[in-house]
Amino acid sequence: MSLILVADDDRDIRDLVVFKLSNAGHEVLAVDDGPSALAAVTERLPEVAILDVSMPGMSGFDVCASLRSEERTAGIPVLLLTAKAQEADVQTGFAAGADDYIVKPFSPRELLSRVEAVLARARR
Amino acid sequence: MTVAVDLVDATAALVVLLVALVVTARAARLTIVRRRDANIAPLRQKLIALIADEDGDALKEFRDLEPARWKMLEPYVLSLTAKLRGESRGALIALCCERGTLARALAASHAARAARRAVAAEALGTIGTEEAVARLGVLARDHSSFVRAAAVRSLGRSGRSEGVPTLIAALEPDSQVPYRFVAQALLRLGEPSAPSLITALEHPHTKVRERAAEILGLLGAHRAVPALLRAAGKDAPLELRLRALRALGRLGAPEAFTRLCEATARGEDQNLRHIAVQGLGRLGHRGAVPILAAVIVEGPDGLAATAAEGLLALNEAGEAALRELAANGSGMAQLHAQAALVFAHRDQYRQRAAHSLMEASP
Numbered sequence: 001m002s003l004i005l006v007a008d009d010d011r012d013i014r015d016l017v018v019f020k021l022s023n024a025g026h027e028v029l030a031v032d033d034g035p036s037a038l039a040a041v042t043e044r045l046p047e048v049a050i051l052d053v054s055m056p057g058m059s060g061f062d063v064c065a066s067l068r069s070e071e072r073t074a075g076i077p078v079l080l081l082t083a084k085a086q087e088a089d090v091q092t093g094f095a096a097g098a099d100d101y102i103v104k105p106f107s108p109r110e111l112l113s114r115v116e117a118v119l120a121r122a123r124r
Numbered sequence: 125m126t127v128a129v130d131l132v133d134a135t136a137a138l139v140v141l142l143v144a145l146v147v148t149a150r151a152a153r154l155t156i157v158r159r160r161d162a163n164i165a166p167l168r169q170k171l172i173a174l175i176a177d178e179d180g181d182a183l184k185e186f187r188d189l190e191p192a193r194w195k196m197l198e199p200y201v202l203s204l205t206a207k208l209r210g211e212s213r214g215a216l217i218a219l220c221c222e223r224g225t226l227a228r229a230l231a232a233s234h235a236a237r238a239a240r241r242a243v244a245a246e247a248l249g250t251i252g253t254e255e256a257v258a259r260l261g262v263l264a265r266d267h268s269s270f271v272r273a274a275a276v277r278s279l280g281r282s283g284r285s286e287g288v289p290t291l292i293a294a295l296e297p298d299s300q301v302p303y304r305f306v307a308q309a310l311l312r313l314g315e316p317s318a319p320s321l322i323t324a325l326e327h328p329h330t331k332v333r334e335r336a337a338e339i340l341g342l343l344g345a346h347r348a349v350p351a352l353l354r355a356a357g358k359d360a361p362l363e364l365r366l367r368a369l370r371a372l373g374r375l376g377a378p379e380a381f382t383r384l385c386e387a388t389a390r391g392e393d394q395n396l397r398h399i400a401v402q403g404l405g406r407l408g409h410r411g412a413v414p415i416l417a418a419v420i421v422e423g424p425d426g427l428a429a430t431a432a433e434g435l436l437a438l439n440e441a442g443e444a445a446l447r448e449l450a451a452n453g454s455g456m457a458q459l460h461a462q463a464a465l466v467f468a469h470r471d472q473y474r475q476r477a478a479h480s481l482m483e484a485s486p
Contacts (some may be wrong), residue, residue, distance in 0.1 A: 016175060016176050019172055023176060113378065
């Protein structure tokens with residue numbers, strides 16, 4: 001069982017991700033904005049963070065860059081959940097330090113397999 | 125005097141009445157939304173759980189839901205469908221078809237009121253069956269601009285390549301659909317729209333050719349490179365050349381090197397030269413170093429600054445050329461090269477400055 005952080009301001013997507021990952025046996029910490037995501041990692045260090053790119057106030061790119069800038073959180077694998085599939089946006093995501101990205105609309109099954117792949121890579 | 129006072133009183137009363145009306149309407153709306161949310165909350169949780177399990181059979185309960193409750197839930201099911209891909213989306217679409225949502229949207233797409241047709245278009249885009257896409261093709265030519273825009277957006281959301289010809293036709297300026305909506309829809313459909321966009325580079329209407337070139341670049345459609353090279357030829361209209369060259373630069377296509385070099389020539393249009401210089405930076409071709417260095421020397425300033433940025437993108441060879449210009453260049457060329465180098469190494473300079481300040485402080 002792994003602790004996974006999910007940050008998305010869309011309640012439906014957040015709940016779907018929580019259900020899917022919980023059913024697969026993971027513990028999920030769900031928040032609805034960037035600052036809450038950063039606050040959550042100060043209390044418990046997740047094994048993977050799934051961040052929505054377009055959150056009000058602080059984007060997923062910003063949260064990802066903040067995680068990377070702190071020694072304690074720099075190693076957390078980050079998956080970006082984004083409606084922006086254009087090359088430049090994907091590049092921005094990788095430049096901010098993301099490990100992978102999932103394009104919305106998304107398939108819950110695909111999301112789970114991507115999370116499992118990122119976890120497996122991190123454990124190697 | 126009395127008339128003036130009466131007029132002020134009447135205006136004030138009218139303002140108070142309007143404010144009261146707006147507040148009441150908003151409160152009523154909020155109550156309705158809250159009541160609806162409370163009513164669908166248990167169904168919502170169940171639906172989310174079933175979707176997360178991706179078990180289409182488990183949706184049976186929703187097939188048997190009494191019509192009044194389904195009517196309440198239907199907008200929510202549609203909004204959830206739009207957020208999903210894969211089997212879960214397929215299961216929700218099948219559920220919507222079974223519960224008559226598609227039939228109702230098709231019927232509503234013939235309604236007299238434009239607002240109803242637009243809402244129907246949104247639902248048809250979410251359901252995205254062949255029948256729905258065919259109807260959206262008709263709605264994209266509706267007499268209401270509101271409906272046309274909704275139909276175009278929905279075609280993009282449908283994820284079906286059958287909608288591409290309609291969207292290409294909507295690139296024509298007389299289609300009166302905002303270009304932004306059409307471009308976004310084609311980009312949303314992704315790579316399947318590339319073949320039709322490539323064909324559109326030969327469209328009789330210049331505006332369509334220009335727009336197709338731009339979208340192909342944004343799409344990252346590498347297979348469009350030969351067609352874009354033809355579109356960027358010297359005999360093409362300037363605006364088309366501009367957009368085709370920008371697309372080639374975005375694609376980072378090595379085949380575009382010669383075309384981009386040609387476009388940096390002094391006699392060419394300033395905007396075209398600017399785009400070509402930017403493109404050469406993106407291409408990362410070492411052969412661009414002397415060309416960009418020459419642009420820095422010849423100017424004008426805006427173009428020289430872009431060329432200096434382009435050299436930085438060419439890594440060691442580019443930086444070596446900048447160092448040479450910074451040391452031995454003359455006038456503005458030397459300044460542009462120095463500015464680019466300072467920008468590239470700003471962190472280093474910042475640290476050095478901070479260190480000097482620390483040492484100087486008592």
